Amino acid sequence: MKLTVTVNGTDHTREVEPRLLLIHFLRDGLGLTGSHWGCDTSNCGACVVWLDETPVKSCTVLAAMADGHRVRTVEGLADGGRLDPVQEGFTQCHGLQCGFCTPGMMLTARWLLDHNPSPSEAEVREAISGQICRCTGYENIVRSVLWASRNGG
Amino acid sequence: MIGVREKYEGNGAYGPLTRKEDARFIRGRGTYVDDIKLPGMLHAAILRSPLAHARIVSVDASAARAHPRVEAVITGADLAERGLAWMPTLSADVQAVLATDKVRFQGQEIAFVVAHDSYAARDAIELIAVEYDPLPPVSDATTALDAAAPLVRDDVPGKLDNRVFDWTAGDKAATDEVFAGADVVVGCDMVYPRSHPAPLETCGIIADFDAVRGKLTLWSTSQAPHAHRTIYATLTGLPEHKIRIVSPDLGGGFGNKVPIYPGYLCAIVASMATGKPVKWMEDRSENLMSGSFARDYHMHGEIAASAAGKILGLRASVLADHGAFNATAQPTKFPAGFFHIFTGSYDLRAAFCEVTGVYTNKAPGGVAYSCSFRVTEAVYLVERLVDVLARRLGVDPAELRMRNLLRPEQFPYTCPTGWQYDSGDYPRALRLAMDMAGYAELRREQADRRARGDYMGIGLSFFTEGVGAGPRSHMDILGLAMADGADLRVHPTGKAVLAISVQTQGQGHETTFAQLVAGELGLSPDEVEVVHGDTDQTPFGLGTYGSRSTPVSGAAAVMAARKVRDRARIVAAAMLEVAPDDLEWAEGTWRVRGDPEKALGIGEIAMAAHSSIELPAGVEGHLDASAVYNPPNLTFPFGAYICVTDVDPDTGEVAVRRFVAVDDCGVRINPMIVEGQVHRGLADGIGMALMQAIVFDEAGNCLGGSFMDYLLPTAKECPSYELGATVTPSPHHPVGAKGVGESATVGSPPAVVNSVVDALAPLGVVHADMPLTPASVWRAIQGRPLRPDLAVE
Numbered sequence: 001m002k003l004t005v006t007v008n009g010t011d012h013t014r015e016v017e018p019r020l021l022l023i024h025f026l027r028d029g030l031g032l033t034g035s036h037w038g039c040d041t042s043n044c045g046a047c048v049v050w051l052d053e054t055p056v057k058s059c060t061v062l063a064a065m066a067d068g069h070r071v072r073t074v075e076g077l078a079d080g081g082r083l084d085p086v087q088e089g090f091t092q093c094h095g096l097q098c099g100f101c102t103p104g105m106m107l108t109a110r111w112l113l114d115h116n117p118s119p120s121e122a123e124v125r126e127a128i129s130g131q132i133c134r135c136t137g138y139e140n141i142v143r144s145v146l147w148a149s150r151n152g153g
Numbered sequence: 154m155i156g157v158r159e160k161y162e163g164n165g166a167y168g169p170l171t172r173k174e175d176a177r178f179i180r181g182r183g184t185y186v187d188d189i190k191l192p193g194m195l196h197a198a199i200l201r202s203p204l205a206h207a208r209i210v211s212v213d214a215s216a217a218r219a220h221p222r223v224e225a226v227i228t229g230a231d232l233a234e235r236g237l238a239w240m241p242t243l244s245a246d247v248q249a250v251l252a253t254d255k256v257r258f259q260g261q262e263i264a265f266v267v268a269h270d271s272y273a274a275r276d277a278i279e280l281i282a283v284e285y286d287p288l289p290p291v292s293d294a295t296t297a298l299d300a301a302a303p304l305v306r307d308d309v310p311g312k313l314d315n316r317v318f319d320w321t322a323g324d325k326a327a328t329d330e331v332f333a334g335a336d337v338v339v340g341c342d343m344v345y346p347r348s349h350p351a352p353l354e355t356c357g358i359i360a361d362f363d364a365v366r367g368k369l370t371l372w373s374t375s376q377a378p379h380a381h382r383t384i385y386a387t388l389t390g391l392p393e394h395k396i397r398i399v400s401p402d403l404g405g406g407f408g409n410k411v412p413i414y415p416g417y418l419c420a421i422v423a424s425m426a427t428g429k430p431v432k433w434m435e436d437r438s439e440n441l442m443s444g445s446f447a448r449d450y451h452m453h454g455e456i457a458a459s460a461a462g463k464i465l466g467l468r469a470s471v472l473a474d475h476g477a478f479n480a481t482a483q484p485t486k487f488p489a490g491f492f493h494i495f496t497g498s499y500d501l502r503a504a505f506c507e508v509t510g511v512y513t514n515k516a517p518g519g520v521a522y523s524c525s526f527r528v529t530e531a532v533y534l535v536e537r538l539v540d541v542l543a544r545r546l547g548v549d550p551a552e553l554r555m556r557n558l559l560r561p562e563q564f565p566y567t568c569p570t571g572w573q574y575d576s577g578d579y580p581r582a583l584r585l586a587m588d589m590a591g592y593a594e595l596r597r598e599q600a601d602r603r604a605r606g607d608y609m610g611i612g613l614s615f616f617t618e619g620v621g622a623g624p625r626s627h628m629d630i631l632g633l634a635m636a637d638g639a640d641l642r643v644h645p646t647g648k649a650v651l652a653i654s655v656q657t658q659g660q661g662h663e664t665t666f667a668q669l670v671a672g673e674l675g676l677s678p679d680e681v682e683v684v685h686g687d688t689d690q691t692p693f694g695l696g697t698y699g700s701r702s703t704p705v706s707g708a709a710a711v712m713a714a715r716k717v718r719d720r721a722r723i724v725a726a727a728m729l730e731v732a733p734d735d736l737e738w739a740e741g742t743w744r745v746r747g748d749p750e751k752a753l754g755i756g757e758i759a760m761a762a763h764s765s766i767e768l769p770a771g772v773e774g775h776l777d778a779s780a781v782y783n784p785p786n787l788t789f790p791f792g793a794y795i796c797v798t799d800v801d802p803d804t805g806e807v808a809v810r811r812f813v814a815v816d817d818c819g820v821r822i823n824p825m826i827v828e829g830q831v832h833r834g835l836a837d838g839i840g841m842a843l844m845q846a847i848v849f850d851e852a853g854n855c856l857g858g859s860f861m862d863y864l865l866p867t868a869k870e871c872p873s874y875e876l877g878a879t880v881t882p883s884p885h886h887p888v889g890a891k892g893v894g895e896s897a898t899v900g901s902p903p904a905v906v907n908s909v910v911d912a913l914a915p916l917g918v919v920h921a922d923m924p925l926t927p928a929s930v931w932r933a934i935q936g937r938p939l940r941p942d943l944a945v946e
């Protein structure tokens with residue numbers, strides 16, 4: 001089937017199998033390998049991207065479902081050359097180690113701060129609780145998001 | 154962070170520098186194996202056994218081969234023709250690459266399908282017909298040595314039972330004598346359940362064989378690329394210099410990426426057969442079900458003490474479940490890893506342990522998961538026993554530990570099983586942890602809450618690790634001694650490139666190692682580029698695991714830098730027209746003694762070293778240097794942890810309220826990175842203590858094969874950690890560092906369990922096995938501890 005998805009502001013039209021998952025469409029079809037895949041069961045959140053205005057687990061969305069919609073990935077987080085405060089926060093607060101969960105965590109954090117510019121620690125933990133990080137014990141991810149909220153949102 | 158801060162060494166290059174590697178990761182521009190796409194690349198999938206134990210009657214792959222998108226199917230029979238159906242494990246056992254005779258665990262590899270895309274490869278494995286003749290499985294290690302137990306390893310000539318090894322350490326007679334004379338002896342059975350490191354990125358490989366150049370290039374999720382290259386050379390018959398392994402960015406490892414898995418070898422064979430690059434990436438179920446389990450120790454421990462609470466002796470007997478193939482990664486001499494460091498942090502007279510390894514119909518692996526070669530199990534055993542003893546004696550567990558901890562003046566200390574601890578000030582670390590936690594106040598709060606019927610627990614653990622393996626005279630993996638090399642090149646403008654043998658999986662080597670070299674040469678860390686993970690570009694070494702990067706490879710980097718500095722001194726002397734002995738190294742420069750105005754930095758010296766300046770006879774010019782570091786001993790990091798929990802006695806739910814962790818890993822090169830490593834390990838401890846376990850049913854079905862069943866902690870189960878530090882430098886490491894990667898994973902599980910058991914003390918609970926899920930806590934409250942290695946009671 002043929003579909004058109006607007007990814008980070010650019011339209012992409014492709015012929016795909018109906019069963020193709022959005023994560024594979026992004027990674028293999030468009031070469032946007034910043035979004036990762038980490039489980040078979042929608043548990044880990046390494047694949048989180050935005051579908052229109054909402055974070056979704058792109059391993060659990062068919063590419064076909066994104067037809068005619070907008071997708072935002074980690075590659076679209078920075079505004080031109082300017083890093084998003086969330087990206088700055090993850091660097092300043094050592095919010096990543098291996099970096100595998102990081103794109104998904106940052107996209108969820110971006111959504112949280114858009115809707116709740118000054119979250120409490122508990123609200124940050126709640127927001128990322130559908131995602132797994134095996135490296136940081138979450139401490140510095142939480143600090144990174146709080147840093148971003150204090151430094152430009 | 155609170156604690157004893159001693160001045161950072163390294164001429165100001167040490168400290169909490171943000172990481173160089175972050176720039177690419179926050180932009181989504183890391184390069185993990187699965188991100189790499191080569192022209193014409195094929196995709197593979199593996200057919201795995203649904204049964205734990207069965208004879209294979211037939212494998213029919215004809216329908217899969219006929220699939221229009223399939224390029225090749227490899228079965229065990231195909232590999233047998235090439236002599237590759239079996240491969241050696243890291244413990245000198247053998248492991249089936251693709252099963253030919255029997256399947257021995259659920260998830261075992263049977264056939265390898267190579268197709269033009271990954272979806273087609275998955276479709277085609279469904280087309281392979283395998284006929285099985287089911288056999289009764291060994292699904293419980295405690296019955297593996299029964300006379301009637303099915304034989305797992307009938308492939309081994311003459312093998313008549315499921316015993317892998319019997320191993321002992323310590324002095325049995327002396328220990329028995331101490332026990333016979335002791336006032337108090339307490340014991341406990343405990344299981345350290347099977348666990349899995351589960352890095353967020355699973356394992357995988359791209360094999361690319363170039364028949365014209367005769368060169369095999371592997372992009373691989375490998376924590377030990379050099380050791381892997383040697384093993385692949387031995388296995389495939391390809392000359393070692395024609396094999397290049399690139400281990401690019403890794404999405405975590407924690408031990409999971411130390412072994413060589415059957416899929417890797419199949420990808421190599423497939424690339425050689427098809428002439429095309431072949432990618433194989435595990436899915437999550439394959440990752441959890443087929444490789445690199447950890448722990449699985451059934452332990453009985455006993456502790457002997459005087460009535461006054463002086464610990465006198467320890468003994469332990471352990472049944473170790475090694476799965477179907479003995480594939481643990483550990484020094485050859487130590488089949489139970491470093492378990493015999495189980496005397497822990499205490500001053501005692503005698504100790505003895507015996508470990509028996511058995512085969513079962515479960516996935517192979519072992520040791521893996523940030524365990525410092527089984528120190529995890531050892532620390533858990535002794536720290537649980539000390540708490541059981543405290544309960545028996547009616548002494549506060551902190552007080553009992555304080556009374557028995559080794560004292561600073563006893564170091565270097567040789568423990569009863571022979572380890573020589575390098576340095577430590579244990580009481581200082583425990584006192585700091587107690588101060589940070591407000592220990593006395595917590596006990597008062599607990600008493601108040603107990604009076605109100607609440608279940609609040611305070612759990613301690615004190616651990617000593619042995620890391621940085623290891624001295625080459627008695628530590629090796631498959632005969633390869635555990636020494637590591639470093640090459641340091643200094644360019645004419647004084648910028649440096651350090652090539653190291655170890656591979657980061659998130660530990661931040663590109664930053665820490667740059668700081669190490671910068672500290673030795675008076676450079677800024679920005680002026681040092683760290684190259685790693687490519688065997689064509691880096692010197693030989695055994696890789697990153699067992700917290701060995703800083704203790705071993707870090708030491709090699711420093712030694713290479715010191716050689717550079719020595720060469721620079723000769724050049725600087727020529728430049729300043731003085732004798733080398735007239736120069737002193739100060740503030741990152743070589744300067745004339747008594748004339749600090751006459752000073753040269755590495756930048757100026759490097760340019761001169763590459764110029765036509767006249768150098769003394771025998772001095773070659775340039776500043777480049779190499780070193781191989783053979784550690785004289787392990788390093789011994791230690792720490793004191795306090796975990797506060799609240800337990801709901803009606804539901805069995807445990808909430809971790811606070812976690813105080815004081816770590817002493819010697820000199821901290823980048824304290825920010827060190828703290829990050831500790832955070833991870835504390836989450837591991839909460840996970841292992843409360844939720845993580847790979848369990849099996851009686852038929853040998855793995856019940857932990859997905860993240861729905863193998864539960865990992867999220868941000869909600871983890872508290873905000875409270876970290877402290879003391880610094881006791883290692884006397885034998887060139888900058889006094891000890892390594893920290895696994896400390897918290899090793900030290901934290903007993904703190905959590907001790908806390909939960911403490912909470913339940915009013916109910917008479919003395920012990921409960923991990924994982925302390927709500928169901929198992931509730932059972933413990935009912936006086937029915939659950940055997941966590943069995944899914945059914």
Ligand code: FES
Pocket residue numbers: 036037038039040041042043044045046047048057058059060
């Ligand atoms: S890949 Fe794990 S949730 Fe999508």
Ligand code: FES
Pocket residue numbers: 095096097098099100101102132133134135136353404405659
């Ligand atoms: S940084 Fe490695 S999984 Fe989060």
